[in-house]
Amino acid sequence: xxxxxxxxEKQREAALHGEGPLLIxxxxxxxxxxxxxxxIARLVLDEGVDPRNILAVTFxxxxxxxxxxxxxxxxxxxxxxxxxxxxxxxxxxxYGGLWILTFHAACLRILHSYADRLGxxxxxxxxxxxxxxxxxxxxxxALGLDPKQYSAAYVLSAISxxxxxxxxxxxxxxxxxxQYVGPRRRDIAILYKNYSxxxxxxxxxxxxxxxxxxxxxxxxxxxxxxxxxxxxHYIMVDEYQDTNRLQYLFVKMLAAKRGNLCVVxxxxxxxxxxRGADIRNILDFEKDFKAARVVKLEQNYRSCxxxxxxxxxxxxxxxxxxxxALWTDRGAGDKVIYRMVADEKEEARFVADxxxxxxxxxxxxxxxxxxxxxxxxxxxxxxAFIAHGVEYRMLGQVRYYDRKEIKDMLSYxxxxxxPKDDVALLRIINEPxxxxxxxGTDALAAAAAQRGLSIxxxxxxxxxxxxxxxxxxTGGMAGLAGIAxxxxxxxAGDAAGLSGMAGLAGxxxxxxxxxxxxxxxxxxxxxxxxxxxxxxxxxxEACGDMKVSELYDELLAKTGYVKALEEKGxxxxxxxxxxxxxxxxxxxxxxxxxxxxxxxxxxxxxxxxSDVDNxxxxxDAVTVMTLHSAKGLEFPVVFMPGMxxxxxxxxxSIGEDGRVDEERRLCYVGMTRAMDxxxxxxxxxxxxxxxxxxxxxxxxxxxxxKSVLDEGAxxxxxxxxxxxxxxxSGGWGGARPFGESGRRPIDAFGAARADVKQREEAKAxxxxxxxxxRHRKFGAGLVIEAxxxxxxxxxxxxxxxxxxxDLAPLSKEE
DNA sequence: CGTGCCAGAGTTTTT
DNA sequence: CTCTGGCACG
Numbered sequence: 121x122x123x124x125x126x127x128x129e130k131q132r133e134a135a136l137h138g139e140g141p142l143l144i145x146x147x148x149x150x151x152x153x154x155x156x157x158x159x160i161a162r163l164v165l166d167e168g169v170d171p172r173n174i175l176a177v178t179f180x181x182x183x184x185x186x187x188x189x190x191x192x193x194x195x196x197x198x199x200x201x202x203x204x205x206x207x208x209x210x211x212x213x214x215y216g217g218l219w220i221l222t223f224h225a226a227c228l229r230i231l232h233s234y235a236d237r238l239g240x241x242x243x244x245x246x247x248x249x250x251x252x253x254x255x256x257x258x259x260x261x262a263l264g265l266d267p268k269q270y271s272a273a274y275v276l277s278a279i280s281x282x283x284x285x286x287x288x289x290x291x292x293x294x295x296x297x298x299q300y301v302g303p304r305r306r307d308i309a310i311l312y313k314n315y316s317x318x319x320x321x322x323x324x325x326x327x328x329x330x331x332x333x334x335x336x337x338x339x340x341x342x343x344x345x346x347x348x349x350x351x352x353h354y355i356m357v358d359e360y361q362d363t364n365r366l367q368y369l370f371v372k373m374l375a376a377k378r379g380n381l382c383v384v385x386x387x388x389x390x391x392x393x394x395r396g397a398d399i400r401n402i403l404d405f406e407k408d409f410k411a412a413r414v415v416k417l418e419q420n421y422r423s424c425x426x427x428x429x430x431x432x433x434x435x436x437x438x439x440x441x442x443x444x445a446l447w448t449d450r451g452a453g454d455k456v457i458y459r460m461v462a463d464e465k466e467e468a469r470f471v472a473d474x475x476x477x478x479x480x481x482x483x484x485x486x487x488x489x490x491x492x493x494x495x496x497x498x499x500x501x502x503x504a505f506i507a508h509g510v511e512y513r514m515l516g517q518v519r520y521y522d523r524k525e526i527k528d529m530l531s532y533x534x535x536x537x538x539p540k541d542d543v544a545l546l547r548i549i550n551e552p553x554x555x556x557x558x559x560g561t562d563a564l565a566a567a568a569a570q571r572g573l574s575i576x577x578x579x580x581x582x583x584x585x586x587x588x589x590x591x592x593x594t595g596g597m598a599g600l601a602g603i604a605x606x607x608x609x610x611x612a613g614d615a616a617g618l619s620g621m622a623g624l625a626g627x628x629x630x631x632x633x634x635x636x637x638x639x640x641x642x643x644x645x646x647x648x649x650x651x652x653x654x655x656x657x658x659x660x661e662a663c664g665d666m667k668v669s670e671l672y673d674e675l676l677a678k679t680g681y682v683k684a685l686e687e688k689g690x691x692x693x694x695x696x697x698x699x700x701x702x703x704x705x706x707x708x709x710x711x712x713x714x715x716x717x718x719x720x721x722x723x724x725x726x727x728x729x730s731d732v733d734n735x736x737x738x739x740d741a742v743t744v745m746t747l748h749s750a751k752g753l754e755f756p757v758v759f760m761p762g763m764x765x766x767x768x769x770x771x772x773s774i775g776e777d778g779r780v781d782e783e784r785r786l787c788y789v790g791m792t793r794a795m796d797x798x799x800x801x802x803x804x805x806x807x808x809x810x811x812x813x814x815x816x817x818x819x820x821x822x823x824x825x826k827s828v829l830d831e832g833a834x835x836x837x838x839x840x841x842x843x844x845x846x847x848x849s850g851g852w853g854g855a856r857p858f859g860e861s862g863r864r865p866i867d868a869f870g871a872a873r874a875d876v877k878q879r880e881e882a883k884a885x886x887x888x889x890x891x892x893x894r895h896r897k898f899g900a901g902l903v904i905e906a907x908x909x910x911x912x913x914x915x916x917x918x919x920x921x922x923x924x925x926d927l928a929p930l931s932k933e934e
Numbered sequence: 935c936g937t938g939c940c941a942g943a944g945t946t947t948t949t
Numbered sequence: 950c951t952c953t954g955g956c957a958c959g
Contacts, residue, residue: 180948224949249947267955268942327949362948395947494945499951516947550935557935728949748946770945786946809944810950 122162122194127154134415135159138167141375141409142382143360143402147446148431148792149422149754152384156356157187159382160218161194163354171218173353175374178222181729183358183752188213188220206713219352223367224327224728227334230348231325237341238333243538243720245324246727250522251543252276252326258565259314265307278308279315283328284364284396286335289313322574323540331366338373349377359752360385360405364396372408381409387442388435391748391786393778403442420446420792422754424453426828427798431791433825438781446792455830456791456798458821463805463812464497464761468504470801471759475510475742478757478797485511487756489743491790493768496808497761498744506904506914509890511741515749521726525685525696526703530726532675533668536659537719540574545656549575552684554648556641563640564649571638576660579639579653655679668722669707676700747790758794760787761801764815767808780819787820800829892933900933 124132131151134144135158146152160176163169178184188209193201196208212218219226228246235242247255256272256279282292292309319325325333338345355375357363360383363371375381383405390399406412420428428446435441461467475488490501495516505512521527528551531544538544542565549564550556556564568578641649655678663671676682682700685693710725711717743755762768769783791798806815887893891903893913901913913930 178948183948222949246949248949271943330949359948391946392948394945496944496951553935555935559935730948746946749948751948767945772945783946807950 122158122165124158124162127151127158128419130415130417130419131155131158134417135162137382137413137415139378139380141379141405141412143405143412143414144382144384144417145414145442145444146384146386146417147420147444148386148389148789149420150417150446151419151421152358152417153183153187153190155417156358156382156384157190157194160191160220160356164195164218169354171212172216173351174218174356175226175352175354176218176220176356176358177226177371178220178358179362180752181222181225184220184222184225187358191218191220210714222728223370224330227330227370228724228728230334230344231330231337234337234341234344237337237344239320240325241323243323245322245534245538245541245544246330246724247319247324247326247543248521248727249276249327250527251324254543254546255315255318255322256311259311259318262314263307263310265311270307270311275308275311275315279312280328281396282308282312283332284366286332286365286369289316321540322542323538324543328366331370335366335369335373338370345373346377348374353378354380355382357381357383358385359389361387361390361399361402362392362397363401364398368398368401379409388438388444388785389751389789391751391782391789393782403440416444418444418446420448421450422795423448423792423798424450424796426452426455427791427794427796430456430798430824430828431788433828434784434791434820434823435788437823438784454797456800456828458800458802458829458831460802460804460817463803464500464807465504467761467801467803468500469508471501471761471799472504472508472510474759474799475757476508479510483757485740485742488759489745489750489753489755489757489793490759490761491745491747491750491793493747493762493770493786495746497767501744501761503902503914505742505744506890506902511739513739513741513743515743515745519730521729523696523699525681525699528681529672529675529700529703530723532656532659532679532681533663533671533719534723535576535656536663536671536675537723539576539580539657539660542568542575545575548679549649549652552680554652555645556649556652560641560645560649567638567640576653576656579649580657581638663719666719667711668717668719669704669711671719672704672707747786750793751789754793754795756795757797757799758790759799759801760790761803762806763800763802763818763821764806765818766815767806768818768820784820887930887932894931894933 124135127135128151131154134142134155137159144152144155146155156176160174163174164171176184176187178187189201189205192205192209192212195212201208213220215229219229221229231238231240231244232242235244245251253272253276256275257267260267260270260272260275287295289309289312292312293306296306296309319329338348352374355371357371362385371381371383383402385402387399387402390397390402393399401408406414423431425448428448432446459470461470471490475485478488479485490498492498492501498514498516502512502514504510521530528548531541531547534541534544535548546561546565549561564575564578568575571578573581639646639649659671659675666674682697685697707722710722714721747760766774768787769780773779773783800821802817802821803815805812807813887903889903892900893903894900904912904914
């Protein structure tokens with residue numbers, strides 16, 4: 121029997137639930153993951169349920185991974201997991217095992233088995249937002265619409281909205297024409313249609329499609345739906361309050377036969393309404409699933425009393441809530457600290473300083489987080505942290521896989537895996553420079569479209585005898601074989617095997633002969649395109665038999681990508697090369713975890729990966745991220761800056777029906793991330809988009825129960841003098857107004873910390889993070905990072921640059 | 935074809 | 950303010 125001893129009564133009730141619909145209303149920090157993992161383990165161990173009969177879906181990889189890990193621990197025991205965690209996890213959660221997956225990953229697995237039913241072939245690509253954007257732009261352009269009126273972002277969100285409503289392009293079009301709803305709606309409907317067709321031609325799905333197509337697959341194929349209904353006897357859904365219509369349908373269809381649906385969520389934490397999440401899904405669960413049992417988890421194990429009271433007092437302001445109230449037996453703890461400061465710089469300085477103070481008192485930096493409403497706010501914190509020597513890590517900047525060089529290599533791999541992928545091709549056909557620019561690609565795209573081929577197929581066909589129709593997505597090889605065999609134009613005989621290289625020798629000379637008629641390129645560009653196509657078709661054929669890392673290495677070498685970077689040789693390119701090496705390690709690591717790793721698996725994995733997944737938990741650094749990305753996380757110390765009307769709640773939410781309620785929930789989510797200490801900050805003046813404005817305090821501050829607040833000792837209204845006292849007067853270099861070393865820690869832990877950061881006397885140029893420097897050309901700047909003879913410098917006017925310390929004309933400024 | 939300049943837009947974004 | 954994308958110029 122599985123031990124449920126450390127669960128509380130409510131938790132145990134939920135974990136013991138067997139058949140029938142169950143709604144677990146799980147307040148923040150109430151241990152819902154424990155409940156779900158125990159329920160799964162109990163079904164398997166005590167009830168003898170086959171793990172393959174269980175499906176648990178989450179929203180994030182992180183949540184899925186955590187759940188998998190904890191379930192495995194319960195099933196196999198902690199010891200076995202220590203010994204062979206990876207192996208056991210793989211054994212448990214493989215294709216035919218226990219599915220604990222994100223919505224998208226679950227849909228992907230299903231679609232993988234039935235891609236053909238929807239007219240896709242199996243190597244279909246998954247497009248990320250940057251790919252989507254490229255497609256949207258092409259569609260707008262193709263229709264001759266004004267790209268200003270129809271920005272990619274606008275078009276995509278409109279399309280996404282239609283998809284989330286489960287509408288097909290035809291339906292959208294019919295609606296737009298049925299009654300007169302304006303040309304805009306009609307244009308969007310047409311764009312939707314063209315966008316969908318282009319994706320399909322490219323054998324690609326975007327994120328929405330994964331869900332939409334899974335639901336469509338079920339809807340159109342009773343046998344498929346039945347198969348999965350019979351497979352999944354028990355279905356669990358995490359964060360149910362964030363499900364959109366499609367996700368709701370997906371779950372509902374799967375659960376329709378047996379009705380064993382267990383959903384876990386908290387209506388107070390619904391913060392993705394703007395993305396289509398429908399809070400009614402959770403509010404109406406009991407209506408939807410008759411005789412549903414409801415269990416409320418209201419005991420909070422995370423936050424201390426004052427923090428909880430604070431959060432409760434804010435969320436109370438919302439209408440239409442499921443009735444519940446969090447409580448804790450952790451004790452009252454510290455009051456919530458509220459400070460008003462002069463402006464955002466003071467705000468960031470206050471935070472940096474407070475963090476240093478807490479660190480001096482024995483807190484780890486990794487235990488602290490700054491949760492902002494907008495990404496733009498993070499910049500000020502970055503600067504302050506650098507200046508104050510606070511190690512930090514930031515989320516929500518450029519996603520790792522969005523870095524140009526990584527995305528380029530991924531596109532190369534994607535094209536090898538799926539030769540129909542024009543978006544990937546267009547991204548890289550001139551990267552590195554091959555002399556094929558906008559005009560060339562436009563012509564190629566047009567020619568390919570006309571013949572119903574992908575661009576690569578067109579190019580590859582051209583190198584052959586001109587048989588345009590010979591190639592298909594999987595057998596791209598047919599095209600290459602064509603070069604070697606049928607084609608008689610030249611010495612193509614040596615184009616055998618993988619060596620696209622050999623192919624290009626043949627292709628190069630073919631351009632004048634067969635090419636011109638079909639490929640709208642001439643001279644150098646035509647040669648380059650043929651060469652490119654031959655190489656890529658070679659990879660397309662070979663990639664099935666290669667390890668991903670091998671493919672990657674070959675691509676780096678044969679496409680000349682690294683070479684082009686090396687030739688430029690600027691620090692920026694150096695950094696890109698470093699990133700490419702780092703990416704290689706990531707591939708190797710993936711292969712270590714899964715020796716069978718196929719190219720398509722890897723591409724899918726990266727496509728479905730977010731940067732929260734890469735958050736390096738080991739590093740001892742404070743975290744800066746948006747409130748949205750903090751959901752599901754917890755930190756002993758949380759700072760919430762920017763408690764101002766117009767920023768939080770945002771200007772755009774004010775006045776729109778229900779939008780402020782969601783902001784309020786977001787505020788609640790933020791506050792309930794804090795375990796021991798919560799700081800609320802408000803700047804009196806804030807600069808937004810270069811405009812300095814006086815602020816009003818956030819309504820969330822006005823609303824909350826003031827008795828939980830510590831508003832600072834020595835000021836009535838709470839102004840910046842509240843923290844500009846005593847221990848801040850020291851200072852390192854005289855230039856810095858607020859230093860660290862002059863201060864003595866005052867905390868209980870407070871042995872004076874050795875000043876580790878003391879700098880060596882500058883002889884030549886030895887600089888460290890936080891130093892001001894002057895560059896002969898770039899002017900004054902701040903060192904962000906210095907290591908291995910390189911320094912990354914944020915210049916005041918020139919932006920960020922990486923410089924070699926022994927070469928750059930740099931001098932240190934005091 | 936590639937660079938540089940200017941205009942315009944700028945919540946949040948688990949996948 | 951600061952990034953992005955489109956366009957004009959060399």
